[in-house]
Amino acid sequence: MATPRMDITSFVGKLLEQDDVDALREGVKVLAQAVMETEVSGQIGAAPYERSSERIAYRNGYRTRRWDTRVGTIELKIPKVSAGAYFPSLLEPRRRAEKALHAVVVEAYVKGVSTRKVDDLVRALGIDGISRSEVSRICKVLDEEVRGFLGRPIEAECPYLWLDATFHKVREAGRVISVATVVAIGVTQTGERTVLGAATGPSEDHQFWVTFLRQLVKRGLKGVHLVISDAHEGLRQAIAKVLGEASWQRCRVHFMRNLLSTVPKQAQDAVAAIVRTAFTQPDHHSAMAHLHEAARMLEARFPQASELLEDAAEDVLAHLHFPREHRRRLHSTNPLERLHKEIKRRTRVVGIFPTRDSLMRMVGTLLAEQDDEWQVSDRRYFSLGSMTKVDALEGGEDPKELLAQIA
Numbered sequence: 001m002a003t004p005r006m007d008i009t010s011f012v013g014k015l016l017e018q019d020d021v022d023a024l025r026e027g028v029k030v031l032a033q034a035v036m037e038t039e040v041s042g043q044i045g046a047a048p049y050e051r052s053s054e055r056i057a058y059r060n061g062y063r064t065r066r067w068d069t070r071v072g073t074i075e076l077k078i079p080k081v082s083a084g085a086y087f088p089s090l091l092e093p094r095r096r097a098e099k100a101l102h103a104v105v106v107e108a109y110v111k112g113v114s115t116r117k118v119d120d121l122v123r124a125l126g127i128d129g130i131s132r133s134e135v136s137r138i139c140k141v142l143d144e145e146v147r148g149f150l151g152r153p154i155e156a157e158c159p160y161l162w163l164d165a166t167f168h169k170v171r172e173a174g175r176v177i178s179v180a181t182v183v184a185i186g187v188t189q190t191g192e193r194t195v196l197g198a199a200t201g202p203s204e205d206h207q208f209w210v211t212f213l214r215q216l217v218k219r220g221l222k223g224v225h226l227v228i229s230d231a232h233e234g235l236r237q238a239i240a241k242v243l244g245e246a247s248w249q250r251c252r253v254h255f256m257r258n259l260l261s262t263v264p265k266q267a268q269d270a271v272a273a274i275v276r277t278a279f280t281q282p283d284h285h286s287a288m289a290h291l292h293e294a295a296r297m298l299e300a301r302f303p304q305a306s307e308l309l310e311d312a313a314e315d316v317l318a319h320l321h322f323p324r325e326h327r328r329r330l331h332s333t334n335p336l337e338r339l340h341k342e343i344k345r346r347t348r349v350v351g352i353f354p355t356r357d358s359l360m361r362m363v364g365t366l367l368a369e370q371d372d373e374w375q376v377s378d379r380r381y382f383s384l385g386s387m388t389k390v391d392a393l394e395g396g397e398d399p400k401e402l403l404a405q406i407a
Contacts, residue, residue, distance in 0.1 A: 025071040032067070032076060036088050040079040043086055057083035067091065112346025139361060146364030149371070150197055154216065157223030158186030158196065159390045160326075161246070164229060164336040166344065168359055169352045176352055181343075181363055182209075184216060185336060189223070191380035191387045193335070195371040196221065198363060200356050206234030213242040225390060226322060228333055230254045231315075250315035252279065252331045262304040271298065271305060279331070284320035288313060325386040339370060 041047045045054035062077040067090075079086060118135055165180040184196040197216050201208040209232070227239050228249040239248055259275065260268045274297060278290035295309040319330035329335065343366055353359040 025074065028069065028071055029074045029076070032074065032088075032090055035090060036076070036079055039089060040081065040086055043084070044081055057081045065091075112349050114349040117349075139358075142361050142365050143357070146361055146368065149195075149368040150364055151219070154196060154220035154222075156188040156190070156194070158188055158194070158221060159223055159225045159387070160187040160330065161196070161221075161224050161227045161243075162186070162229070162333055162336045163227060163235065164251075164333045164340065165232065166340040168347055170356055170359055171352055171354055172356075179356060179359065181359065182212060183336060183339065183363075183367065184212075185339070186221075186224075187381050187387075189387055189390075191382035191384055193374045193381045195367045195374075198360070198367055200360060204233045206237055209235045209238035210241055213238055217242060226318065226330065228319075228330060230333060231258075247318045247321065248315060249318040249330060250312060251333045252316050253334065253337075254332075255312060255316050259305055259308055262308060263302045267302070271302065274298070275309065278317075284317055287317050287320055291317070323386050323389040326382055326390075329381070339367075342366070342370075 037048070040059065041050075044057040044059070046052040048059065058081070060080040060082045062079055065076050065078055067074045067076050076088070078088060119131075162185050163182065165182045167178045167180055169176050170179045171177075179200050180202060181198060181200050183198045185193060186196050187193055197212070197219070199212050199215075201212070224243050224246040226247050226249055227243060228251065229235055229239075230251045231254065236248055239246060256272065256275070260272060263271050274294045275291070278287045278294060281287035281290055291309055291313045295306045295313075298309065299306040316331075319327050322330060343363055346366060347353075347359075347362060350362070353362075
């Protein structure tokens with residue numbers, strides 16, 4: 001009996017791969033029923049109404065179960081046995097969805113389609129719908145893939161490292177909280193972008209950043225020359241502690257927002273114009289001189305802005321120690337902001353995530369998808385020739401000497 005059972009099962013599998021779903025539904029049902037009858041006969045040792053000395057149990061009626069497939073929802077009559085239990089090999093225990101539908105739902109989830117829209121999608125396929133809990137359960141198949149991606153070894157050196165956080169709502173202990181999702185991306189020695197890691201936690205907590213960075217180092221992160229991030233409390237200290245040889249570039253976009261928040265709205269355009277003249281300078285020495293001059297000009301009317309400029313001058317100009325070809329992309333976290341924007345677009349339809357694991361499942365899958373796109377792209381983020389200049393630190397005067405000269 002084993003041979004015909006395998007033949008029928010194989011044929012059903014091939015049938016499910018066909019595209020003409022309307023013509024196949026009834027055929028799949030008949031063949032699936034035949035597979036189950038054959039399997040039960042083999043399990044109990046006898047065909048229906050057969051007298052056999054090898055019989056170990058009897059058929060005991062049927063139970064109905066709906067089977068969701070690409071050809072629609074099929075009502076199966078699953079045989080019951082008097083001793084033991086029987087579960088069809090065509091199905092997976094505790095899962096109504098056939099693997100093809102499985103893939104559809106997972107892809108829809110990852111693409112940011114809301115649960116209601118997923119439900120409409122499966123109805124359009126001729127299936128009776130799917131619950132929110134079933135969507136979440138189905139999507140757990142992504143967990144192993146996400147863990148593997150976020151925990152993979154980091155083999156290439158990454159001279160440039162971007163760090164940033166975005167926030168999502170998660171339900172915990174009966175209440176909704178805002179959880180930070182931090183993402184790290186890097187550029188390798190060959191000028192290619194790569195996603196290095198992600199985690200959830202308190203973005204302002206020093207120990208959290210230390211743990212996150214140490215995990216990156218443990219996985220192989222090395223050769224970091226410049227870290228670009230916002231001025232999260234505790235992050236800079238964590239960078240100094242874990243990546244002591246790396247310089248820190250304070251995100252210029254966030255810095256300007258912080259600076260302009262210290263002056264009246266009617267004066268913001270003028271202050272921004274004064275400060276931005278420093279950012280157009282061709283080298284670190286000239287830019288530093290312009291920032292100090294801007295701070296002097298603002299001191300009388302806007303002392304808080306002046307003080308912030310003086311304190312942050314070296315941090316917002318750190319990228320000028322690096323090759324000229326790279327500077328436009330090194331002065332801010334914009335490369336990560338665009339990635340976060342896409343994550344937000346896709347997670348917005350979910351709204352409130354039921355757990356942190358479900359949040360990381362979606363974010364991790366999106367990051368893996370983005371990393372795949374970067375790896376197959378025929379365009380480098382920075383040219384291979386320009387990356388050879390990183391170690392030389394073009395324009396790399398000693399910041400302390402420059403400050404002494406300007407003072």
